[in-house]
Amino acid sequence: MLFSKALIPTLRETPADAEVISHQLMLRAGMIRKVAAGIYSYLPLAQRVFQKLKTIIREEMNRIDSQEVTLPGVQPAELWQESGRWHFYGKELLRFQDRSERDFCLGPTHEEVITDLVRRNVKSYRHLPLILYQIQTKFRDEIRPRFGVMRAREFVMKDAYSFDRDEAGAEESYHKMYQAYSRIFERCGLDFRAVEADTGAIGGSFSHEFMVLADSGEDIIVYCESCGYAANLEKAEIKPPENSPSPENQKPPDKVSTPGQKTVEEVTGFLGVSPEHLIKTLIFSTDKGPVAALVRGNHEINEIKLKNYVGCEELVLADDSLVEKVTHAPRGFAGPVGLTIPIYADHALKGVVNMVAGGNENDVHFKNVNTPRDYQVTLYADLRKAEVNDPCARCGKPLKMRKGIEVGHIFKLGTKYSETLHATYLDQAGKEKRIVMGCYGIGVGRTIAAAIEQHHDKDGIIFPPTLAPYQALILPVNINEPKVCETAFKIYNALQSDGIEALMDDRDERPGIKFKDADLIGIPLRITLGRRTFEEGKVEIRNRKTGKVDLVNVEETIGYVNDHFFGKPR
RNA sequence: CGGGGAGUAGCGCAGUUUGGUUAGCGCGCAUGGUUCGGGACCAUGAGGCCGGGGGUUCAAAUCCCCCUUCCCCGACCA
Structure with missing residues (x-):
């Protein structure tokens, strides 16, 4: 291509509205332009990068016998009503009507459509397992689109769905997909981790997120260097402490006046105790009724963990009226003593004595609260958010944390959709059985943004060779020097006929502009032709990543590009 | 949805507080010239519903009301 x-x-x-580095660089490099909030046009340079990634994805999907399909972006409401998600998906599902006022939505994901396809066309165990995938534009009406293409409303996603005869088969498909995802992100040159993720209300299933390590990431990864355990913060398990109760030291309960002291800081400051000696009591409203959760004053509740233990669909912090109804006191004075709702307590509260807790009475706290003398716990569980240096649930060594960008998510669905949508097959004995499913996603645009987050410097993007829009950029310093120009075109044509994607900067611009643009768009190799080296019959080949420059004879350029940079002779 | 900020030329901004010439500056763009190894210089030029609507006024980018779009911080997701 000619520049x-x-x-x-x-x-x-x-541009003033770009915050994160990948967004800034994609705009500056002329890859994307915004059309509306979270909606972008992808220009030729971005398109080429997308194609590179899509090719890698296709190769790895095909390798595990996953078959490509294309499903519709516009989907009828009936399917979503059948799965129940027309109601449950919420405002993120963009709905509209056609000319005859029939309801439709723009597909944010394709479980409904694909399950419908399979249930109509797969009836026998002979046709299972089956894995289908597509690379397609999704629409999710995000509450807050952010960070350029990283969290867009319209975005390209590779989504795959597996259909198996039984759990064992589904796990095998899941494992194959895990391997394929690992290969994909490795080939993209990304530093990533596969971490355990929360499965939500779908019990018995499991899930991994593929996280690219980057400080700009929105997710927090908790990991153990010792045993390799890695999980999303919302999932990360903490080893329960092995403390034992010491009943002999229990002091008698002591009701104290704490006027206006509501927060942990206020109460502990007022009473002169440290936060570890306070029981933080949180009242939650759930579809199974109100529950109380207890954590130590210096710990934070993990609502996802609590939700899983309670086994409810919805769980939110109680509002003031519910708090008053349950504790008979305004917010800020809740405590476990005398509560009649289920009490879930974090492991860290097992065996601790003489704690401070709310008195369930306005302006009152208790000192020297002990269990089971003063209150009974329904269930001790791992309820708090992991913190740095907490003990690993597997090996007890201190946990560490890093930020990551979620570029892929694999999920064993089980029979959730085959139940609601009645996707069944006949087994060898002629018996009708539910198909066991899995679903798997890769954010294509997000992966590219993540690659830029991980591979850039002050001058611009440094594309990993496998994703680069072009492999080599030819830069004649002065296009008006006939000999230089002629040789540059010779090299350009030779590279192209050798199958190397080359970008020829034939613009009549000053060298500075061309060098700056070359760095900005991040082509791995830059071949510079200037009068100085040219008179010696040489060109300059610069590695964008290392900055290393080699002087190469003009006629050896093609060989250099092939051998030296791509590592193997062709 | 709650909180904060912003809409003036393709990009970055000034002007708005205190209404008053033809709405400015840098970059970019077009033409000509001098240049040519890290974002040159000179000259000439094109490009604006000052986010939209309504109001106040002799007069509105500027004051008032309504609407709208976009960005940032919190609860969802690839």
Whole structure:
């Protein structure tokens, strides 16, 4: 491609509305332009990168015998009503009507459509297992689109769905997909971790998220260097402490006046105790009725963990009226003593004595609260958010944390959709059985943004060779020098006929502009032709990543690009 | 949805507080010239419903009301 003919509108200045580095660089490199909040146009340079990633994805999907399909973006309400998600998906599902006022939505995901396809066309165990995938545009009406293409409303996703005869088969499909995902992200040159993720209300299933390590990430990864355990913060398990009760030291309960002292800081400050000696009592409203959760004053509740133990669909912090109804006191004075609702307590509260807790009475707290003398716990469980240096649930060594960008998510669904949508098959004995499913997603645009987050410097993008829009950029310093120009075109043509994707900067621009643009768009190899080296019959080949420059004879350029950079002779 | 900020040329911004010439500046863009190894210089030029609507006024980018779009911080997700 000739740069002079290419639509690569680079920007010198960073657009004001771009916050994260990948967003800034994609705008500056002329890859994307915003059309509306969370909706982008992808320009030729981005399109080429997308194609590279899609090719990698296709190769790895096909390798595990996953078959590509294309499902509709516009989906009828009936299917979503059948699965129940027309109601449950909420506002993120963009709904609209056609000319005859029939309800439709723009597909945010495709479980309904694909399950419908399979239930109509797969009836025998002979046709299972089956894995189908597509690479397609999704629409989710996100509450807050952010960070450019990282969290867009319209975005390209590779989604795959597996259909198996039984649990064992589903786990095998899941494992194959795990391997495929690992290979995909490795081939993209990404530093990533597969972490355990929460499965939500679908019990018995499991899930992994593929996280690219980056400080700009929105997710927190908790991991153990010792045993390799890694999980999303919302899932990360903590080893229960092995403390034992010491009944002999229990002091008698002591009711104290704490006027206006509501927060942990206020109460502990007022009473002169440290937060570890306070029981934080949180009242939650759930579809199974109100529950209380107890954690130590210096710990934070993990609502997802609590939700899983309670086994409810919905769980939110109680509002003031519910708190008053349950504790007979305003917010800030809740405690376990005398509560009649189920009490879930974090492991860290097992065996501790003489704690401070709310008195369930306005302006009152208790000192020296002990269990089971003063209150009874329904269930001790791992309820709190993991913190750095908490003991690993597997090996007890201190946990560490890093930020990550979720680029992929694999999920064993079980029979959730085959139940609601009645996707069954006949087994060898002619008996009708439910198909066991899995679903698997990769955010294509997000993966590219994540790659840029991980691979850039002050001058611009440094594309991993496998994702780069072009492999080599040819840069004649002055296009008006006939000999230089002629040789540059010779090299350009030779590279192309050798199957190397080359971008030829034939623009009549000053060298500075061309060098800056070359760095910005991040092509791995830059072949510079200037009068100085050219008179010695040499070109300069610069590695965008290392900055290393080699002087190479003109006629050896093709060989250099093939051998030296791509590592193997062709 | 709650909180904060912003809409002026393709990009980055000034002007708005205190209404008053033809709405400015840098970059970019077009044409010509001098240049040519890290975002040159000179000259000429094109490009604006000052986010939209309504109001106040002799007069509105500027004051008032309504609407709208976008960005950032919190609860969802690939």
